[in-house]
Amino acid sequence: MKIFIQILMLTMLSCLACNKKVKKEYLRETLVRPVNYEANLRVCRDQENYTPDTAHLDHTPVKYVRVNFHIMCNSEKKGNFDEKKGREFVKLVYKTANEKLTNNKKMNLPPGNATPVLPIRYQYLLTGRPDDPNDDGIYFHNDDQLYALVGSGKHRNIFNKDVYEKYGIQKDTVLNIFVMTHHLDSLKSKTYVKDSKGIGYPNFVKVTHWYESDKGIQWRNGEPVSGRAKWTAVKLLNHEIGHSLGLRHTWRGNDGCADTPTHSNCWNQTKGKKPCDEWWSNNFMDYNSHSSAWSPCQIATIHRNFADKNKSTRKLLESNWCKLDEEKTIRIQKDFEWLGAKDLEGHLVIENRATLRLGCRLSLPKDAKIIIHPKGKLILRGATLENACGDSWKGIEIWSNKESKGIVEFYDNTQILNAENEVKFIDK
Numbered sequence: 001m002k003i004f005i006q007i008l009m010l011t012m013l014s015c016l017a018c019n020k021k022v023k024k025e026y027l028r029e030t031l032v033r034p035v036n037y038e039a040n041l042r043v044c045r046d047q048e049n050y051t052p053d054t055a056h057l058d059h060t061p062v063k064y065v066r067v068n069f070h071i072m073c074n075s076e077k078k079g080n081f082d083e084k085k086g087r088e089f090v091k092l093v094y095k096t097a098n099e100k101l102t103n104n105k106k107m108n109l110p111p112g113n114a115t116p117v118l119p120i121r122y123q124y125l126l127t128g129r130p131d132d133p134n135d136d137g138i139y140f141h142n143d144d145q146l147y148a149l150v151g152s153g154k155h156r157n158i159f160n161k162d163v164y165e166k167y168g169i170q171k172d173t174v175l176n177i178f179v180m181t182h183h184l185d186s187l188k189s190k191t192y193v194k195d196s197k198g199i200g201y202p203n204f205v206k207v208t209h210w211y212e213s214d215k216g217i218q219w220r221n222g223e224p225v226s227g228r229a230k231w232t233a234v235k236l237l238n239h240e241i242g243h244s245l246g247l248r249h250t251w252r253g254n255d256g257c258a259d260t261p262t263h264s265n266c267w268n269q270t271k272g273k274k275p276c277d278e279w280w281s282n283n284f285m286d287y288n289s290h291s292s293a294w295s296p297c298q299i300a301t302i303h304r305n306f307a308d309k310n311k312s313t314r315k316l317l318e319s320n321w322c323k324l325d326e327e328k329t330i331r332i333q334k335d336f337e338w339l340g341a342k343d344l345e346g347h348l349v350i351e352n353r354a355t356l357r358l359g360c361r362l363s364l365p366k367d368a369k370i371i372i373h374p375k376g377k378l379i380l381r382g383a384t385l386e387n388a389c390g391d392s393w394k395g396i397e398i399w400s401n402k403e404s405k406g407i408v409e410f411y412d413n414t415q416i417l418n419a420e421n422e423v424k425f426i427d428k
Contacts, residue, residue: 026397050300072147149181
């Protein structure tokens with residue numbers, strides 16, 4: 001009798017295992033449901049939908065902006081850093097700027113605000129030419145005509161693109177940063193203001209006063225200061241790259257972000273002097289002594305531009321979404337709706353009792369797949385699934401057992417591009 005009961009229990013367990021055995025197959029064809037998704041196009045462009053989710057940061061992979069640096073001197077190699085000091089200073093500024101990007105601060109304005117402090121989710125990547133293993137992405141040029149940045153007067157060249165056109169390297173894929181200096185003739189004048197200036201274009205940045213700041217020269221009065229060189233350079237670098245990534249000054253108003261209020265652009269807090277006793281900014285897109293805060297809207301705007309395939313900004317990014325990294329697999333374990341375009345770096349798995357709704361562009365890396373567990377659901381409302389690098393991805397893998405099967409709902413305007421396992425659409 002005891003042996004019989006044991007055999008019965010083993011049989012029941014075996015049957016239970018059979019019922020739970022998972023079958024895996026790629027989706028081959030599906031019905032398409034008609035619906036009007038004209039509104040989806042607006043949703044996909046809405047910057048708010050690119051705000052990082054602090055509870056699920058893996059849904060916003062860190063993006064890496066490729067940069068290089070050009071130290072400009074005159075023909076006698078004067079006016080700026082020599083190669084040894086230049087490399088040291090650039091690497092220090094580069095490291096510190098990335099540290100700023102990983103340590104966002106609370107906004108000062110408006111006073112008493114409840115603006116969330118969100119992770120910024122992008123970094124700089126110093127990039128040399130890939131065909132030269134000795135290229136560290138830091139270059140030195142000697143040019144009497146182009147070494148100086150002149151912000152005003154007869155010889156003003158701050159908006160001039162000549163230095164980029166002549167010395168730019170990997171122009172389409174790397175943000176070129178030109179570290180310029182004050183004209184040596186101008187420095188001879190006692191009335192010349194040795195100010196910190198810069199400008200950010202979509203493909204290049206020009207900055208000045210790094211060399212003078214490193215020497216300890218206070219630009220406001222020419223008196224020596226100490227310990228401020230890298231901070232001055234970092235603030236200016238992050239600010240000008242902010243312009244390159246699509247942001248505007250905040251104090252003038254109408255910068256496209258409601259969480260960056262118009263203000264008087266006070267350099268810092270001045271107690272007892274209105275409005276600078278209360279209304280002083282620490283936002284990195286203002287002119288201030290702190291430059292340490294990125295607002296949620298600013299972060300979202302940058303990530304929207306990163307995701308836009310028509311923006312030149314996107315071409316500056318390291319394409320980590322091209323190659324499959326299984327450790328970057330995203331697992332959907334509850335209901336989500338992704339309202340912005342995304343470039344994933346691993347597989348996408350929709351687990352049991354979870355639903356994912358997509359209405360915008362979603363890129364999967366080469367050989368990646370979307371896996372839907374037996375009780376999972378994927379709803380595609382006008383979405384485009386693709387590999388954004390011109391390669392192929394595997395397709396949509398449906399898991400099933402005797403009890404249930406993963407579900408995919410397709411609606412009009414949904415596209416599945418360059419999948420190895422194609423899906424045939426059938427009109428209802």
